[in-house]
Amino acid sequence: MEIKLLQDNGQLGAGVQASPEVFEREYNEALVHQVVVAYQANARSGNRAQKDREQVKHSTKKPWRQKGTGRARAGMTSSPLWRGGGRIFPNSPEENFTHKVNKKMYRAGMRSILSQLAREGRLNVVDQFSLDAPKTKLLAEKVKGMGLESVLIILDEVSENLYLASRNLHKISIVEPQHADPLSLVQFQKVLVSKSAIAKMEELLK
Numbered sequence: 606m607e608i609k610l611l612q613d614n615g616q617l618g619a620g621v622q623a624s625p626e627v628f629e630r631e632y633n634e635a636l637v638h639q640v641v642v643a644y645q646a647n648a649r650s651g652n653r654a655q656k657d658r659e660q661v662k663h664s665t666k667k668p669w670r671q672k673g674t675g676r677a678r679a680g681m682t683s684s685p686l687w688r689g690g691g692r693i694f695p696n697s698p699e700e701n702f703t704h705k706v707n708k709k710m711y712r713a714g715m716r717s718i719l720s721q722l723a724r725e726g727r728l729n730v731v732d733q734f735s736l737d738a739p740k741t742k743l744l745a746e747k748v749k750g751m752g753l754e755s756v757l758i759i760l761d762e763v764s765e766n767l768y769l770a771s772r773n774l775h776k777i778s779i780v781e782p783q784h785a786d787p788l789s790l791v792q793f794q795k796v797l798v799s800k801s802a803i804a805k806m807e808e809l810l811k
Contacts (some may be wrong), residue, residue, distance in 0.1 A: 606629040606723065607621065608723055608728060608730050608798075609730070610729065611729035611730065611731055611751060612751075614750065621800060623803055626716070626807075627719060627720075628723045628728075630713075631720070632720065632721045633714070633717045636713060636714045636717060637714050637718055639710070640710065640711055640714030640715070641714075641788055642704065645788060647702070647703050651696075651697065651698050651700035653696040653697075653698070653700070654698050655696045655697075656692065656695060657693075657695045658683040658684060658685060658690060658691030659683075663681060663682045667679070667681070668682060714787055715785075715787060715790070716810050718787055719806075719810075727794065727796060728795075728796045729795070729797055730799070730800060731758075731799055731800075732799070734760055735766070741770050741773050743770060744767070745774060754794065755776045756776070756795045756796070757778050757785070757789050757790065757792075757797070758777070758778070759779075759780055759782055759799065759802045760781065760802055761802045762781065763779050782806045782809060785806070
């Protein structure tokens with residue numbers, strides 16, 4: 606599998622050979638959907654809390670007598686049927702949103718995404734990617750000069766200059782191969798991978 610080299614001026618150069626086991630797989634839409642949804646679900650935290658009829662503040666006095674009023678029977682104002690009453694099935698802070706995905710499925714999903722990106726021309730290789738100073742403006746200008754706007758950059762090692770410069774740019778993300786996730790690969794318009802990072806990704810996803 607040959608992946609085109611993207612130069613600093615935005616021009617495409619000679620291709621780089623990559624493993625077909627990782628970058629030339631068939632696209633499995635159902636598997637990719639499952640992996641992305643599981644990644645998002647596993648990132649959720651149970652921070653919602655609601656009260657049931659026992660926990661709401663209320664009086665235990667019967668609102669009106671049982672018979673003779675013409676109204677429906679009522680025992681307490683904490684009933685879920687009442688405004689201000691407790692919830693029948695309240696959300697709890699201990700709620701678990703995790704989805705289980707086997708390692709083989711996760712790796713297969715990542716290979717499928719990378720292969721589709723390569724086929725669509727959204728995946729390119731860079732020789733190296735570095736900055737002389739930790740300046741956000743420098744990084745933005747460098748990316749713009751390459752003809753990119755929304756880009757995920759995967760490097761073998763993220764320098765402190767790149768880390769500091771990219772923190773405030775929501776359309777640019779720089780990560781190491783082990784931290785590349787399926788959601789980011791799908792969301793960003795373009796993915797750049799350094800030559801050394803490709804070898805590491807091939808090792809991780811085989």
